[in-house]
Amino acid sequence: MAAVKVKIPGAVIGSRELSILLLTLFLASAAGGEDLSARDWSEMGNAQVKRGEYQEAIASYDRAIALDGYNPNIWYNKGLALSSLGRYEEALYCYHRGSNLQPFDPDLWIARGSALSGLGRHEEALESYSRAAEFAPGDADPWKKRGTVLARLGRLEEALASTEKALEIDPEDADAWNSMGTILSNLGRHEEALVCYLRAIEIEPENPDLWNNRGSALHQLGRYQEAQESYSWAIGLDPLHEYAWHNQGLLVPTLDEETEEAFALLRERIYVETETRNALSGGERPEDGEDNEKLTGWRGLLMIAAIAAAGMISILGGMGRAFHRDPLSPPLNKLIIFTDRSLRRRRP
Structure with missing residues (x-):
């Protein structure tokens, strides 16, 4: 039995x-x-x-x-x-x-697909997720994961269709809305991507990854002030969010003087938040002085500091977070897609 x-x-x-x-x-x-x-x-x-x-x-x-x-x-x-x-x-x-x-257990096939994806064997992962969807067509999870792996394979239109199927089944899945936004961004459809990120934020307003991705869509649309506000919101929720710091740094050349001052205060915060971690590096915190300003200018300093902070966070403690950088995202911004948060453990 x-x-x-x-x-x-x-x-x-x-x-x-x-x-x-x-x-x-x-x-x-x-x-x-x-x-x-x-x-x-x-x-x-x-x-x-x-x-x-x-x-x-x-x-x-x-x-x-x-x-x-x-x-x-x-x-x-x-x-x-x-x-x-x-x-x-x-x-x-x-x-x-x-x-x-x-x-015929879909959970086993989903878990198998996740392991294969972790090994970079995306074609085999796609087969596993497709089997899971076959055995549980009314479950959104295999359709969502199938969409993610199709996107990694560059099959964006198929990825879009699979993710849409997941959202038909479960329209309250923030992960699926985020994945949909990422796929649309990679198709250059940033207005539609923005709608998806906003929908995801309605469901999970305290998720900094979603605010980062919203900022990325706004960034691509040239709505720099709104993008800066989204990145700042992500950093407010997670001061060690390396992707938001990286994207914030790339945004600096577009900002006005008032926003630069606000961003400088945020940079001050990241040095305070990471002081203990940085003690291992043996380096000292760079100071803002007239010599530095003459050398690179405020915009250059802020841009370099933010991107350096992002790298520092990643190296000194940001590893192992529950997200991946989307390998298909444009070089300007870093988007985040979720890993398999929904794998469920069972009693025997």
Whole structure:
């Protein structure tokens, strides 16, 4: 009989319940672990994942698999833990084992596509997402991810159609609206892209990536003051947002004197916010003085400072964020597309 899949909502296990579960399972495992079932080990793995302990979770899933190697959900969850560590080849093996046991499970095909995409194997990822869409045509997620990988392959019109399908199914998906905006931007349709980013912001107003992308569309349309306001809003939400700083820096030559002063204050903020991180570099913060102003002028200084800040954030701590730079975006701006935030862990 096939195992029953149960999604784990994020709010089901609170911190107190999680601590009790971990303590109970730890005491049982410390006694030798002979009395723990595959389900117990799998639950321990799920709890460890919630704590960000991916390596420990993988070991727990291995113990579960040793007791029950025919449960596709355990293979699936182990694959997600491996993917969280960037171990995509090993994750692929887990998804392969899981899909052999349950070949019509769309979640396994979506997870397989995500791992393949992480390896840069976009054609194979497209095939996996297409299989997932075939098995769950009413689920927006595979259509959205299919659109993203089609865009990475340069097949923009097909990407647009797939993302539109996702939005027909779930018009409240901010990720899909953002992806639609990115695809339209790459087609040069910036007015339409702007509408998409605005719709996404209505759904997730506190998401700095969306404000960055809105700024990029405005930037491309020559609406520089509004673009500057969007980039500033993104930085206000996330002072270490390297893409917004980069784009802000490229915008500096278009700004008036009043906006330059405001931007200089923002630059002051980024140096304060990153002071601890920058201590590792051994460098000193550059000062604004008459000599510097004579050498490059205010606009040049601000532009260089913002782009340098973006690079500094990326090198000294911005790595591993939950977004990618869109490889197809124009060189002027950096757009952000989301990764697979919707992969769901399961109970055995």
